[in-house]
Amino acid sequence: MSRTLARHVAPPEAGTVHVWDVELERTSAEISMLERLLPDAEVRRAARQPLEARRRDLVISGAALRSILASYLEADPIAVRFSIDEGGKPRLDAAWNPTPLSFNLSHSRGRALVAVTLEREVGIDVERLRRDLPIDRLASRFFSPREIAALRSTPEELRPAAFFACWTRKEAFVKATGAGIFRQSLQSFAVSVDPGPGPVPLVIPGHDAEAGRWSLESIAAPPGYAAAVAVEGPFRVRRFRWIA
Ligand SMILES: CC(C)(COP(=O)(O)OP(=O)(O)OC[C@H]1O[C@@H](n2cnc3c(N)ncnc32)[C@H](O)[C@@H]1OP(=O)(O)O)[C@@H](O)C(=O)NCCC(=O)NCCS
Known part of the structure; x- marks a missing residue:
């Protein structure tokens, strides 16, 4: 090195x-x-x-x-x-x-x-998929009503993956904005809980123009992890591996 x-x-x-x-x-x-x-x-x-x-x-x-x-x-x-x-x-x-x-x-x-x-602005989040987290309790605290309802209607075996997909998308968006208002009010915006990869819409009730400024995407993560990126405007991802 x-x-x-x-x-x-x-x-x-x-x-x-x-x-x-x-x-x-x-x-x-x-x-x-x-x-x-x-x-x-x-x-x-x-x-x-x-x-x-x-x-x-x-x-x-x-x-x-x-x-x-x-x-x-x-x-x-x-x-x-x-x-x-x-x-x-x-x-x-x-x-x-x-x-x-x-x-x-x-x-x-x-x-x-x-x-x-x-x-x-860009934000990224990666999370280890942990089985030991009280996901229903965390969702009730941090997720929007729409996300909580979607998580509750997700089959139980898919719920951890859905939780982490939602969590990483929310964190990526909050981190792209630099936190501020959205970090204090994580319930004020909603993303999909569908654990699939690819772009997902961002919903900020009453703030369509603000929501439209951002793109949000779940990206491939190593096995056992979930990850998402949020960027101002449309974007495509190019992957690299860091070697020391
Ligand atoms: C600051 C915050 C956004 C970091 O998120 P995290 O998941 O704890 O940690 P991550 O590993 O993803 O990010 C850490 C890195 O983000 C960067 N960072 C720190 N503050 C930041 C901010 N306000 N905005 C964007 N990036 C920030 C730093 O590079 C930091 O690296 P470091 O820990 O080595 O200094 C987080 O602490 C926070 O406030 N989250 C609030 C949202 C929340 O409670 N979500 C719950 C689930 S939806």
């Missing part, structure tokens, strides 16, 4: 989202190597996590994010600068980002996805 990624990656074409798959299960030797791509503050942040798997996920996904963005910017990963907007969404520092690229990162128990696009 070298500190600077040798290969330059051309920025996504207009209307394209690059989605990078990142494997987070690594040996301790690899983790120590990848830690060197992170500034001290990020290493310390990971070290504060009580769970070892969470520490690993933060180190590897942080190193992968820096390395991926550096490959577009032709920079050293550790030198990439971020700023955080008022909704808490990380962005590339404007001085570093003439193109300009937008990105979003998601990690969940052993896997991460990084979405990169040009000049528009």
